Amino acid sequence: MGILEWATSPLGQRVPIHIAWFLIWVALIAGLVFLIVHAIYVRYFAGEMDFASDTSTSETLELPPRIPRHSLAARLFHWIMAAAMFVLLFTAFLPKVGIQFNWVTYHWIAGTVLTISILFHVVHATFYLDFWSIWPDRSDLEDTWKRLQRFIGKRAESPRKFAKYPLENKLYHGVVMLSGLAVIITGICMMFRVRTIFFPRNPYLFSDMTWGLMYVLHGLAGVGLITLTIVHVYFAVRPEKLPITASMIVGSMSREFYLKEHDPKRWVIEGLSHPRRTADGD
Numbered sequence: 001m002g003i004l005e006w007a008t009s010p011l012g013q014r015v016p017i018h019i020a021w022f023l024i025w026v027a028l029i030a031g032l033v034f035l036i037v038h039a040i041y042v043r044y045f046a047g048e049m050d051f052a053s054d055t056s057t058s059e060t061l062e063l064p065p066r067i068p069r070h071s072l073a074a075r076l077f078h079w080i081m082a083a084a085m086f087v088l089l090f091t092a093f094l095p096k097v098g099i100q101f102n103w104v105t106y107h108w109i110a111g112t113v114l115t116i117s118i119l120f121h122v123v124h125a126t127f128y129l130d131f132w133s134i135w136p137d138r139s140d141l142e143d144t145w146k147r148l149q150r151f152i153g154k155r156a157e158s159p160r161k162f163a164k165y166p167l168e169n170k171l172y173h174g175v176v177m178l179s180g181l182a183v184i185i186t187g188i189c190m191m192f193r194v195r196t197i198f199f200p201r202n203p204y205l206f207s208d209m210t211w212g213l214m215y216v217l218h219g220l221a222g223v224g225l226i227t228l229t230i231v232h233v234y235f236a237v238r239p240e241k242l243p244i245t246a247s248m249i250v251g252s253m254s255r256e257f258y259l260k261e262h263d264p265k266r267w268v269i270e271g272l273s274h275p276r277r278t279a280d281g282d
């Protein structure tokens with residue numbers, strides 16, 4: 001049993017037509033296994049994270065009781081994108097596991113919402129947010145190396161507290177971004193295969209082989225997003241992460257939570273009387 005389904009084109013060529021749908025179950029099980037293993041690890045094996053502490057009292061006193069984390073625009077983007085993502089996942093995969101309904105229209109409408117929300121996010125993050133806050137930097141790698149050394153029982157200095165996002169979040173964002181771009185770019189092309197309000201249907205736009213590969217990429221990135229979504233929701237509802245999840249609703253987190261995990265020199269809060277410029281000793 002291969003991971004792709006094949007057919008013979010009118011020209012007699014063997015072409016892939018889409019992924020084999022058992023991959024839906026593989027993705028679902030992979031997500032569930034991840035969360036079970038992680039939950040057991042945290043419950044029975046992980047200790048408290050031990051950070052190098054260098055936050056001075058004067059720095060702490062300058063901070064407001066609530067630390068702004070996500071602007072209203074960023075929160076609206078997040079929830080619109082999340083709603084579109086759930087509609088896309090359910091409309092794509094429920095019919096493949098036996099729940100039949102007329103899914104294609106709902107699917108491309110949600111795809112259009114996702115595409116517009118991501119375009120908004122790219123412009124917003126590039127020009128109005130701290131663009132570099134979500135990309136791994138040198139200190140992330142140094143600190144992750146220290147965390148790994150300590151994890152395997154070797155002696156190493158304590159890692160610094162995080163900037164706005166730990167390396168794990170940055171890597172997750174990178175993978176979701178690549179899968180998201182893959183479904184969006186292929187999805188826009190696939191809209192030529194169905195009737196939409198945007199352009200006339202044209203199933204002859206690409207060769208059978210190119211269409212086939214496009215459906216395969218759309219499907220692979222799509223099932224990947226099943227696992228990624230499960231992992232994301234799992235972390236969002238973990239008790240120790242609830243303040244972060246709440247900040248995606250109310251926009252801010254408590255000063256205590258901020259100081260526990262974040263380094264004010266690496267995640268500078270705007271609007272303080274003496275803003276300290278940026279990261280890592282610069």
Ligand code: HEM
Nearest residue numbers: 018088089092108111112183184187188190191193215222
């Ligand atoms: C979470 C994101 C997405 C997932 C999981 C997903 C998944 C899928 C799957 C499994 C199919 C069936 C393909 C096949 O039969 O081989 C499909 C079809 C389709 N997708 Fe998506 N998709 C996503 C995002 C998008 C986006 C962003 C768009 C548009 C911008 C889009 C447009 C389409 C269209 C038009 C079809 C119908 C193709 C046809 O019936 O010929 N999808 N999608």
